[in-house]
Amino acid sequence: MSAISVTHLGKSFGGVRAVEDLSFTVERGTLTAFLGPNGAGKTTTLRMILGLVAPSEGTATIGGTPYRDLDRPVTTVGAVLEATAFNPGLSARAHLEALRLAAGLDPARVAYVLAQVDLTDAADRRVRGFSLGMRQRLALASALLGDPEILILDEPANGLDPAGIRWLRGFLRACTHEGRTILVSTHVLAEIQQIADHVIIVGAGRLTWQGPLTPETDLEELYMRVTG
Numbered sequence: 001m002s003a004i005s006v007t008h009l010g011k012s013f014g015g016v017r018a019v020e021d022l023s024f025t026v027e028r029g030t031l032t033a034f035l036g037p038n039g040a041g042k043t044t045t046l047r048m049i050l051g052l053v054a055p056s057e058g059t060a061t062i063g064g065t066p067y068r069d070l071d072r073p074v075t076t077v078g079a080v081l082e083a084t085a086f087n088p089g090l091s092a093r094a095h096l097e098a099l100r101l102a103a104g105l106d107p108a109r110v111a112y113v114l115a116q117v118d119l120t121d122a123a124d125r126r127v128r129g130f131s132l133g134m135r136q137r138l139a140l141a142s143a144l145l146g147d148p149e150i151l152i153l154d155e156p157a158n159g160l161d162p163a164g165i166r167w168l169r170g171f172l173r174a175c176t177h178e179g180r181t182i183l184v185s186t187h188v189l190a191e192i193q194q195i196a197d198h199v200i201i202v203g204a205g206r207l208t209w210q211g212p213l214t215p216e217t218d219l220e221e222l223y224m225r226v227t228g
């Protein structure tokens with residue numbers, strides 16, 4: 001059973017066709033890059049997988065089950081979506097503690113995920129004073145709280161400085177070494193080329209290319225060829 005299956009997925013917003021007859025699978029233990037130009041339908045697809053947007057056609061399942069029917073969603077799949085909002089008056093630890101309580105998770109998870117994203121030293125500072133990179137790391141910590149097998153990340157490199165991007169690469173690598181499955185949308189091709197096993201490219205809501213990423217693949221050249 002694939003970690004994620006998208007089958008003939010489609011979505012219209014009024015007259016806008018955001019996703020059109022899209023099918024792909026994400027296999028367990030892989031890091032799959034989800035690529036495509038602005039407006040290609042990546043965020044809409046990820047939101048449909050996460051049960052946040054209702055498909056107009058088709059299905060999206062996680063381990064064979066639609067997200068909304070999962071018994072324990074936080075322990076199955078963690079997500080970081082664009083523009084994650086935090087209460088600026090709460091500390092990173094308080095934010096994670098609230099999520100942990102709501103999900104009924106082990107108290108030890110909070111310190112564990114803070115360490116995983118290198119936020120232990122800043123744990124008791126208010127999020128108001130966090131840099132963009134620190135906010136992204138807190139969003140990743142939130143996604144990891146339930147120790148999910150699957151991570152779905154929408155442009156996690158957005159706004160990160162070079163050190164932050166390098167940190168993110170190491171973090172994603174560590175997550176796959178732990179056996180997690182990652183589906184990540186990004187525009188940073190040179191970066192994702194170094195760590196992805198598989199690539200899905202969409203254009204105007206449709207699948208344009210999918211396949212494994214080999215050491216010989218020039219991802220930028222491939223991307224330009226299939227989207228150009």
Ligand SMILES: Nc1ncnc2c1ncn2[C@@H]1O[C@H](COP(=O)(O)OP(=O)(O)OP(=O)(O)O)[C@@H](O)[C@H]1O
Nearest residue numbers: 013016017018036037038039040041042043044045
């Ligand atoms: N809630 C909405 N209402 C109307 N149109 C929408 C809505 N959400 C997305 N769209 C439209 O659907 C299309 C796909 O958008 P989507 O955000 O999924 O693309 P994307 O590939 O994630 O783009 P980007 O790389 O810029 O983030 C766009 O034309 C967008 O304007």
